[in-house]
Amino acid sequence: xxxxxxxxxxxxxxxxxxxxxxxxxxxxxxxxxxxxxxxxxxxxxxxxxxxxxxxxxxxxxxxxxx
Numbered sequence: 001x002x003x004x005x006x007x008x009x010x011x012x013x014x015x016x017x018x019x020x021x022x023x024x025x026x027x028x029x030x031x032x033x034x035x036x037x038x039x040x041x042x043x044x045x046x047x048x049x050x051x052x053x054x055x056x057x058x059x060x061x062x063x064x065x066x
Contacts, residue, residue: 001057006037 019029041050 015029022028022032
């Protein structure tokens, strides 16, 4: 699936502190943000739409394999 970059303004000192403490938990800001985005996607995008997107991706993957 094609990726896009999402950018949000956030206080730099808070972001640096967050990166430090996430590192202590063997995680990264990217990992945690992706988890949060996945959670938002599951919460707000209707099941039928998610199913459609998944099926579309499966078809695209099968075509690439052939």
